[in-house]
Amino acid sequence: MTVTVRFAPSPTGRLHVGNIRTALLNWLFARKSGGTFLLRLDDTDLQRSTEAFADGIRSDLDWLGLVWAREERQSARTDRYVAAAEFLKKQGRLYACYETEDELDRKRKRQLARGLPPIYDRSGLKLTGPERAALEAEGRTPHWRFRLANSEDGFAPLPTIVSWNDLIRGDQTVDVGSLSDPVVIRADGSFLYTFTSVVDDAELGITHVIRGEDHVTNTGVQLQLFEALGKEPPAFGHHSLLIGADGHALSKRLGALSIESMRAEGLEPLAIASYTALIGTSDAIEAQHSLDELARHFSFDKISTGPARFDPEELKALNARVLHATPFEQAEAGLRRLGVGGGAGFWQAVRGNLTVMSDAVAWWQIVDGEIDPKVEDAALVEQAAALLPAATWDDTTWDVWIAALKTASGRKGKALFHPLRLALTGREDGPELKALLPLLGREKVLARLQGRRA
Numbered sequence: 001m002t003v004t005v006r007f008a009p010s011p012t013g014r015l016h017v018g019n020i021r022t023a024l025l026n027w028l029f030a031r032k033s034g035g036t037f038l039l040r041l042d043d044t045d046l047q048r049s050t051e052a053f054a055d056g057i058r059s060d061l062d063w064l065g066l067v068w069a070r071e072e073r074q075s076a077r078t079d080r081y082v083a084a085a086e087f088l089k090k091q092g093r094l095y096a097c098y099e100t101e102d103e104l105d106r107k108r109k110r111q112l113a114r115g116l117p118p119i120y121d122r123s124g125l126k127l128t129g130p131e132r133a134a135l136e137a138e139g140r141t142p143h144w145r146f147r148l149a150n151s152e153d154g155f156a157p158l159p160t161i162v163s164w165n166d167l168i169r170g171d172q173t174v175d176v177g178s179l180s181d182p183v184v185i186r187a188d189g190s191f192l193y194t195f196t197s198v199v200d201d202a203e204l205g206i207t208h209v210i211r212g213e214d215h216v217t218n219t220g221v222q223l224q225l226f227e228a229l230g231k232e233p234p235a236f237g238h239h240s241l242l243i244g245a246d247g248h249a250l251s252k253r254l255g256a257l258s259i260e261s262m263r264a265e266g267l268e269p270l271a272i273a274s275y276t277a278l279i280g281t282s283d284a285i286e287a288q289h290s291l292d293e294l295a296r297h298f299s300f301d302k303i304s305t306g307p308a309r310f311d312p313e314e315l316k317a318l319n320a321r322v323l324h325a326t327p328f329e330q331a332e333a334g335l336r337r338l339g340v341g342g343g344a345g346f347w348q349a350v351r352g353n354l355t356v357m358s359d360a361v362a363w364w365q366i367v368d369g370e371i372d373p374k375v376e377d378a379a380l381v382e383q384a385a386a387l388l389p390a391a392t393w394d395d396t397t398w399d400v401w402i403a404a405l406k407t408a409s410g411r412k413g414k415a416l417f418h419p420l421r422l423a424l425t426g427r428e429d430g431p432e433l434k435a436l437l438p439l440l441g442r443e444k445v446l447a448r449l450q451g452r453r454a
């Protein structure tokens, strides 16, 4: 069997860490098993779906390196949904309903008042031909519900318990007898996701559906739809949802955790991918060298059923570790975009001090631009200036200079280095001074030691 998976966002907003976790788990599984990863745009809600959001989704996936083999969009597949709906109507599994939202609401309230679960009473199913004609003559157009299996109304008795062996959660059951028959076609003729997704998964040969656990109940319904359509269902895996560092659900705060904003913050795609793929798994959260390396670690067994904790601070710390291990060749383009020069030497000197790539800008300014040195210990820096080697500078310059300064001043440790650091960089801490020295050059170093802006 060739694995085929899909990531199926609705283009009604930008992707956030929650969706990206779903996308990644699908992508990594496809990659590990030599399968295919598809992008399916669930754009049946024409009012809320926009082309700009579709572009945003593509751009976010692209930036993260989650390449997709093919794109499908639901708005282009209506003919398939119409055909599948006709088939189900013939089987008696779709039925017309005429209630308005208000009428349904009143029904639910009455049921709740009587202590009953607010399940649709299947009035539509009981309508006679003339009753339907009368409702339509009133100007009502029907919406259509999928009749979930149970033993009422002359249908062959089917079990209402739907079960499957979840790739992540193990044995699962949903009692569809406790659910309302879902609306699959709205009164305006548009189709609902629960249905379109099944038609697509069947036609596109999706072998595994990996998605959030908020879809577990949908799976019960969708397995019945596969059966009613006479199609083999895919395997299902439901991953847990994200919680924040405070232990509370992230769902309401997800908007603020868009890939777009993380990108603007300067986070590395590999750090975001490593972090979102590894939280909520038994693997340690470590910087990975590539998505392929991440894919090699992928296993459903490692994904925990407990919530995955997303902590932006932990992501930043991982981002720093990714940068510390990034070779110059990989950083070069990003540095260029930020207007940072200095080549491999500069990158080697500063990468260990960066949390995000854009932190390099300030260090480049210190190396290449002008700063006002901070004089903490005038006597020491004066001595340091006097001892500064004159000859051509190389890797040994620092050691020669510091050895001389130690002897002359009798200083060592912080008392020696802290005043030098403040004079040369204006900062309390930062990259090794030994590495910065040749980048600064003699003229600048001398000027700064003399307290001059340089």
Ligand code: GLU
Residues within 6 Å of the ligand: 008, 009, 010, 042, 193, 197, 209, 210, 211, 215
């Ligand atoms: N469009 C659905 C969503 O974003 C897809 C769910 C699924 O993977 O089936 O929730």
